[in-house]
Amino acid sequence: xxxxxxxxxxxxxxEQHRELECREYLQYAKHILFKETVIDYVNDDCEFRxxxxxxxxxxxxxxxxxxxxxxxxxYVWELKAPQCYIYQKDNNDRLIPTSDLFKAENQLIHxxxxxxxxxxxxxxxxxxxxDDVCIGGIIIGRLDRWVRGIDNENKKDNLLRQTQRxxxxxxxxxxxxxxxxxxxxxxxLNIPGKTVTTQKSESKPxxxxxxxxxxxxxxxxxxx
Numbered sequence: 001x002x003x004x005x006x007x008x009x010x011x012x013x014x015e016q017h018r019e020l021e022c023r024e025y026l027q028y029a030k031h032i033l034f035k036e037t038v039i040d041y042v043n044d045d046c047e048f049r050x051x052x053x054x055x056x057x058x059x060x061x062x063x064x065x066x067x068x069x070x071x072x073x074x075y076v077w078e079l080k081a082p083q084c085y086i087y088q089k090d091n092n093d094r095l096i097p098t099s100d101l102f103k104a105e106n107q108l109i110h111x112x113x114x115x116x117x118x119x120x121x122x123x124x125x126x127x128x129x130x131d132d133v134c135i136g137g138i139i140i141g142r143l144d145r146w147v148r149g150i151d152n153e154n155k156k157d158n159l160l161r162q163t164q165r166x167x168x169x170x171x172x173x174x175x176x177x178x179x180x181x182x183x184x185x186x187x188x189l190n191i192p193g194k195t196v197t198t199q200k201s202e203s204k205p206x207x208x209x210x211x212x213x214x215x216x217x218x219x220x221x222x223x224x
Contacts, residue, residue, distance in 0.1 A: 089149035137178030
């Protein structure tokens with residue numbers, strides 16, 4: 001059981017890109033990929049074929065809303081390796097998303113658009129209405145891959161907070177897109193037979209506003 005944690009930690013820490021290896025461990029982190037309370041998982045799949053390409057990870061489950069109505073919802077997630085940087089220096093007072101984040105965003109919205117209303121997808125994932133297909137977000141990078149090109153830690157932190165606030169306000173909040181680092185996946189593995197979380201890597205959940213101590217990347221409610 002400990003080897004699940006240690007193996008994923010090894011892949012995350014590696015300097016070689018390990019997206020495919022890390023993807024296999026999402027089966028132990030399904031609970032953090034939903035906004036709602038999950039009653040029962042229906043299906044999860046990697047590389048579901050669409051007209052615009054193959055998705056990275058889709059998961060569906062029967063969920064319960066606040067009004068106790070049960071329904072099946074599916075979340076579409078795009079993955080990039082833990083070794084990928086998320087932002088980089090644009091100028092002295094501004095960050096810009098890396099090409100990896102840009103690509104992930106573009107892939108995610110295209111896959112999401114293609115899947116809504118697709119009969120084969122609906123049948124395989126138990127979806128009865130297009131509104132129940134949701135954008136999950138992007139899993140990318142790790143704790144030391146937030147920003148590339150800035151050495152001063154205070155400046156890096158301030159620019160990161162500014163960038164996250166702006167992108168939250170004008171882009172991510174509208175579609176409730178989550179961005180999670182692989183450290184957060186590691187810290188929230190649900191390993192069969194384990195009742196306590198293994199040692200923390202000090203990662204925090206991210207939804208493009210500054211990370212908090214919540215265990216759900218969708219629940220952040222920082223300043224707007």
